[in-house]
Structures are given as structure tokens and as C-alpha cells.
Amino acid sequence: GAVVSQHPSRVICKSGTSVKIECRSLDFQATTMFWYRQFPKQSLMLMATSNEGSKATYEQGVEKDKFLINHASLTLSTLTVTSAHPEDSSFYICSARPETAPSSYNEQFFGPGTRLTVL
Amino acid sequence: KQEVTQIPAALSVPEGENLVLNCSFTDSAIYNLQWFRQDPGKGLTSLLLIQSSQREQTSGRLNASLDKSSGRSTLYIAASQPGDSATYLCAVATDSWGKLQFGAGTQVVVTP
Numbered sequence: 001g002a003v004v005s006q007h008p009s010r011v012i013c014k015s016g017t018s019v020k021i022e023c024r025s026l027d028f029q030a031t032t033m034f035w036y037r038q039f040p041k042q043s044l045m046l047m048a049t050s051n052e053g054s055k056a057t058y059e060q061g062v063e064k065d066k067f068l069i070n071h072a073s074l075t076l077s078t079l080t081v082t083s084a085h086p087e088d089s090s091f092y093i094c095s096a097r098p099e100t101a102p103s104s105y106n107e108q109f110f111g112p113g114t115r116l117t118v119l
Numbered sequence: 120k121q122e123v124t125q126i127p128a129a130l131s132v133p134e135g136e137n138l139v140l141n142c143s144f145t146d147s148a149i150y151n152l153q154w155f156r157q158d159p160g161k162g163l164t165s166l167l168l169i170q171s172s173q174r175e176q177t178s179g180r181l182n183a184s185l186d187k188s189s190g191r192s193t194l195y196i197a198a199s200q201p202g203d204s205a206t207y208l209c210a211v212a213t214d215s216w217g218k219l220q221f222g223a224g225t226q227v228v229v230t231p
Contacts, residue, residue: 032216034219042223043221043222043223044210046220049216095219108217109165110164113160115160
């Protein structure tokens, strides 16, 4: 159980276009989902916390108008990279926290990641 | 601001040896600490989660300890195998929502 999927797994796009990445919890409901990005040879950096039915909370330095997050249901959160540029090329990973998890437990389950390449 | 450091950055051992991976964090006010495995180009696999009130967790050949007061955790992998080759990340939960602060990881290579 506790599977999180991401779609697409890999995307190549032209500079200036927008790209949408989906994160789904397949067998549980997730009130909270997180979006991370990872540059080559570096660790994961939290971009934003996505809460179902409310606005996402962005980390300092992350442009909310560039990285649009929509958490429309308890099983789906989307990240849209608007007007993508080569510097946005990265590995984007989402995670989901089960709705039923006690707040003290906080276990998260991670998706397989999406490799974005902007030409 | 919480900072998480992992030492060493890379490690190569012959098959059968025990692995010891270190993680340190600057702020002891954590909710939990998790160890993850990441294979090249892939997502994360959770290995062990230690609650802030616990001192260790075990799963098979893996054992993780947590010393909150000194800001340290250690992951032990017994009798390493080539399949253990991966990058190992530790992360601390910094709030009740589960926001994670990651270390940079330790890249492990186990040679046959």
C-alpha cells in the first residue's frame, strides 16, 4: 500500500511553454502533499506544501506565480511550471502524507519523480 | 534555521562489510527523522522512520539510532550487498505537517 504516482515521468519542452506535473496518491487520501526539486548531485529542496482545498504554502525564494500548485482533491496535486526556462530543468518529486496519519507520526510517501528538461 | 549534514559524502566498501552512515542536524526540536534510499534517476524509498521520542529503529539488516540532544543519527547496514549501492538521504521533520529538511546524502558503492 501507500503508493504515490507522478505523471509524466519525463518531459522535454521548449523554453516559454508551460508544463503540468501530476502527483496522485493511489491507495490513500492525502490532505497534505509536498513538492520538491532536486538538481543533479544535490539533495531535495522543498518548494511548497500543498493542502487540499486551500492555497499552497511556498518556501522562501520559490516564485508562486511561476510554480502553480493546485490540490483539487484528496488524491491529486498538480504542479505547473509556467513559462519554463532552461534553468527550471530539474527533477521534481512529490510526496503525500496520509490523511489518517497522526500528526505526530508524519510519515510521507514519495512519488517516483518527474525529469523536466527545458530546451 | 535547521541544517542537516551527512558524512561522508561518498563511501565505497567491499561486499560483506558493515556500513555506517552519519547524519547530524543543528536544531534538536524535530518531530522525527527518516532515512531514505534513492537510486539514480529515481524517487525515494523510505527505509526507517524514528520518532523524536525514540532512540532507534530496526528493519532487517538496517538499524538507525537517534540522539536528539546531540543532533545525530546513524544508519547501520549490516553485511552489505552490491544491491545496497545507492544514495542514502536523511531528513528531519521540522513541523507537525511533516515538512522535511534533507541532508545532501551519502553515495554508497558496494563492490562484489
